[in-house]
Amino acid sequence: MRAQIDQLLSETLARYAAEHGVDESIDLNPQLERTRDPKHGDFTTNIALRLAKPLGRPPRELAAELSERIPESKLIAAVDVAGPGFINLTVAADAYLRQLSDLIEAGETYGRSEWGANRRVIVEYVSANPTGPLHVGHGRHAAYGASLSNILRATGHDVHEEYYVNDAGRQMDILTVSVWLRYLQALGEDIEFPQAAYQGEYVGRIARELHAQWEDRLARFDRTSLLKILTDPPDSGDVLLDRIIAAVRYGLGDTGFSVISNAARYAVLDDIREDLDEFGVRPDNWYSERSLTDGGALERALQRLNERDRLYVRDGAVWFKATEYGDEKDRVVVRENGATTYFASDIAYHYEKRTRGFDLLLDILGADHHGYVPRVRAGLQAMGEPGDSLEVRLVQFATLYRGKEKVQMSTRAGEFVTLRQLREEVGNDAARFFYVSRSYDQHLDFDLELAKAQSNDNPVYYVQYAHARVASLLKKMVSEGFSLTPASRSDLRCLTEPAEKELLVSLSRYPEVIHLAATNRAPTHVAQFLRTLAASFHSCYNAHRVLVSDDSLRNARVALARGVQQVLRNGLTLLGVSAPESM
RNA sequence: GCCCCGAUAGCUCAGCCGGAUAGAGCGUCCGCCUCCUAAGCGGAAGGUCAGAGGUUCGAAUCCUCUUCGGGGCGCCA
Numbered sequence: 165m166r167a168q169i170d171q172l173l174s175e176t177l178a179r180y181a182a183e184h185g186v187d188e189s190i191d192l193n194p195q196l197e198r199t200r201d202p203k204h205g206d207f208t209t210n211i212a213l214r215l216a217k218p219l220g221r222p223p224r225e226l227a228a229e230l231s232e233r234i235p236e237s238k239l240i241a242a243v244d245v246a247g248p249g250f251i252n253l254t255v256a257a258d259a260y261l262r263q264l265s266d267l268i269e270a271g272e273t274y275g276r277s278e279w280g281a282n283r284r285v286i287v288e289y290v291s292a293n294p295t296g297p298l299h300v301g302h303g304r305h306a307a308y309g310a311s312l313s314n315i316l317r318a319t320g321h322d323v324h325e326e327y328y329v330n331d332a333g334r335q336m337d338i339l340t341v342s343v344w345l346r347y348l349q350a351l352g353e354d355i356e357f358p359q360a361a362y363q364g365e366y367v368g369r370i371a372r373e374l375h376a377q378w379e380d381r382l383a384r385f386d387r388t389s390l391l392k393i394l395t396d397p398p399d400s401g402d403v404l405l406d407r408i409i410a411a412v413r414y415g416l417g418d419t420g421f422s423v424i425s426n427a428a429r430y431a432v433l434d435d436i437r438e439d440l441d442e443f444g445v446r447p448d449n450w451y452s453e454r455s456l457t458d459g460g461a462l463e464r465a466l467q468r469l470n471e472r473d474r475l476y477v478r479d480g481a482v483w484f485k486a487t488e489y490g491d492e493k494d495r496v497v498v499r500e501n502g503a504t505t506y507f508a509s510d511i512a513y514h515y516e517k518r519t520r521g522f523d524l525l526l527d528i529l530g531a532d533h534h535g536y537v538p539r540v541r542a543g544l545q546a547m548g549e550p551g552d553s554l555e556v557r558l559v560q561f562a563t564l565y566r567g568k569e570k571v572q573m574s575t576r577a578g579e580f581v582t583l584r585q586l587r588e589e590v591g592n593d594a595a596r597f598f599y600v601s602r603s604y605d606q607h608l609d610f611d612l613e614l615a616k617a618q619s620n621d622n623p624v625y626y627v628q629y630a631h632a633r634v635a636s637l638l639k640k641m642v643s644e645g646f647s648l649t650p651a652s653r654s655d656l657r658c659l660t661e662p663a664e665k666e667l668l669v670s671l672s673r674y675p676e677v678i679h680l681a682a683t684n685r686a687p688t689h690v691a692q693f694l695r696t697l698a699a700s701f702h703s704c705y706n707a708h709r710v711l712v713s714d715d716s717l718r719n720a721r722v723a724l725a726r727g728v729q730q731v732l733r734n735g736l737t738l739l740g741v742s743a744p745e746s747m
Numbered sequence: 748g749c750c751c752c753g754a755u756a757g758c759u760c761a762g763c764c765g766g767a768u769a770g771a772g773c774g775u776c777c778g779c780c781u782c783c784u785a786a787g788c789g790g791a792a793g794g795u796c797a798g799a800g801g802u803u804c805g806a807a808u809c810c811u812c813u814u815c816g817g818g819g820c821g822c823c824a
Contacts, residue, residue: 195764203767210766213804223804247767248804293824335824402823481822492749492820499822506824534751535820560752561818602760607753607817623772629786640783680763692761695771706779706788747786 165263165672168239169207169253170196176233177211190218198673202662205244205252206669212249223249260668261656267671267727268650275678275734280321286517287313289528290440290447291328294432295339296364298439300610301530303583304562307599307740309528310445311687312557314738319682324522327440327447328513331429332454333506337409338362339432340425344382344412346371347424351380356394358408360401370431374424382424385415439584443592444740456512462504465512465547466497474546484511489542489551507536511543518549526685527556534558557685562599562608581612590622596740597624600687623695627732628744630698634729635745637710641722644711651716651723658720663704667724670697674731678738687739694735701728 173194181192194211212227219226227245234243234253242254267274289309292302309325317323330336342362348355350371357363374382390411397404413421433450440446456462466482469475474485475497482498484507497508517525525544529536537556545551564581587595589612601623602608641648659668674693681689710721733743 193764195766197763197766199767200770201767208766210805213766216804250767295824330824333824479822483822496822501822503822505822531752531817532819534818558751563817605752606760609759611759625786626772629784633784633787637783644783676763684763686763688761689763692771695761699771702787703789705783706785709783711783747784 165239165255165259166196166198166207166676168237169255170194172235172237172240173209173211175235176230179233180230184219186219190215198669198676199252202665204246204250205242205254207253207255208250209253210250212245212251216249227251257657258653260665260672261653261659263672264656264668264723264727265651265653267730268723271730272734272737274730275675276318276320277675277679278320279679279682280316280319282320282322283524284322284324284522285316285524285526286324286326286520286522287316287526287528288326288328288517290445291330292436293330293335294429294436295335296362296432297366298436298583300564300581300583300586301562303443303586303595304599304604304608305528305530305559306440306443306445306583307596308559308604308687311596311600311690311739312528312685314740315678315682315687315690318678318738321682324449325447326449326451329433329450329452330506331433331452332457332509333503334409336425336429337413338405339367339428340421341405341408341412342367343370343374343428344416344424345408347374348383350375351383353383355391356397358394358397358401358404360405361408366432366435370428373431374427378423382416382420387415390415439582439587443583443587444596451513453509453513456509456516457504461516462509462512465515466504466508468515469497469511469546472546472548484539484543484546486539486542489538489545491538491542495539507539507543510540511547514540514544514554515547515549518544518547518553523553525554527554529556529558531558531560557604559604560607562610565609565611566613586610586612593628593741594622594624597627597691598622600739601691603686603688623691624741625747626702627694627698627736628741629747630701631729631732631736631743632745632747633701633705634725634732637725638722641711646711646718648722649715649719651719655716655719656723658714658717659724661704661708663700663707664721664724666700667697667704667728670700671727671731674735690735690738694732694739697728697731697735701725 173196174192177192177194180186186192192211192215194209195214196207196209199205199208212230213223215221216223216226224245227249231243231245231251234240239256239259240253241256244252244254246252287309290298290302290305292298298306313323313325338360339362345355345357345361346368349357350368361367390408393404393407393411398407416424437450466475469484474488476483476485480500481496483494484497486495487493495507496505497511498504514525527540533556537558540556541551541554544554590598598610599608638648659665677689677693681687708721710718710725712718712721736743
């Protein structure tokens, strides 16, 4: 609806510009908006106000001249000039009724568009290290990334969802020795478990499974030097861990070490996969960082950078000339000890995404990565890819509260509330909705007490209830012997109450909301819209009986209720929230 | 020191590309079920949009500075 009116205005402006020889440099975007106050009609444009100065005309006169040139359309019932020079447009009542019929006809496809023109987008999100269960912060990323992917898909993008598995590097080694030390304890060895190692309960569980399978065969080597490290630890936890890693790797050999490492990784990844799956989050692909090394992609990427003269050696390390692409400083890609950095993997990974044919690489990252963005973009550019093929959305932190008290979270210390715990407490629907009810770029305070209380504070029930109410209404209609007769245009003309008009307007806005949500990468717009729509529905439902004896009026109101139900369901589905038939 | 995010009703937050009288929920107070689900609805009270400048016909919205919060700045990932 909005697009059609936009078109009318563009024609008007083009016509006016041609008649008066308007300079081409002047922005003729009509800036069409929905009105907030029904007294101002349905749509308004400020174009006369904005053009008044460049054209040297009084805004109200200009508005009047433009109004006269708006083409005849059965969409528009009235055009008024108001206030300082707004042009207010009143949409013909029948246009809304037509929209309602179209909506019911379109069903689950209502709101979809081809706007994205099949642009290939890869959305990378969550990508948590497989060193422990997902916590509440990851849940926000999961809900956001999955909902955004759905919205982009609904607006005609070719979307591929991916989870990048950071399964290489030191963190995995720390997990490995954490498991191994617990395994030693399972064997009955009396050792001090280091503070710096992973404390979580799952570490012990993996260790016990290893013990059951391997008995003592993963500890058959001389452990005296290792035990000495543990009984007389260095001050730094990191140094301690490095020594333990070296000692365990030496004692077990690469093969033995990778038995532990693989067991730990698979156990944690399986848990993450299952957790996300239950949360309705299902990436199309899990991309292993190790596969970059094993498949040679990392090596090839570094080689390519070298061929392009973007690397140099200093202090025994290999550096990438990130400053040449606007980064603050150059960055290390190969450390003095010969190990490649996480950043090196990321250059290779992002380049690899481009070679898979994606037009847009959309990364959903934590806000703590903001300093990281320029260098990844620099990496892409240095590889010969356009810098704007990378788009990064930084999700602000979710802070957890228990009532007034902030819950400290640290993966390594094992002090966290897991996503799974959260889901079990508040339910998947509430969690999904709650996570996207705040804009991704704002801090989110997640109060467990409040979420656990299952009070009416949680807006998901409110929206779902509206959906269930319609379902109940339709059942009631059948049990009272009314037939579901599609409403004719003349039936629909019975919808004359202000509350009904408000609903019709709301329903016609839905496609615009989806479009806006896609443009701004903001599923929250959908969530906010659903709350507003549900509120309008509850209000209307309370004021006007649907199952009245008058056939025309009943058919019309049933159609309106079905329209509401359809839009609620479509919106909830995009957010990964169920639309229950009864509550 | 540099960078990112924020400050809107007692609390938690919406507020689109700058637009007409700044909204909702919770809480408080007063009402509504012999009637389609009361997980609902109606009404009342509640505001220096952190502060100060600036741009503009017009600023909660854009720019600058200040204050106060949250986070980040590694040959970690």
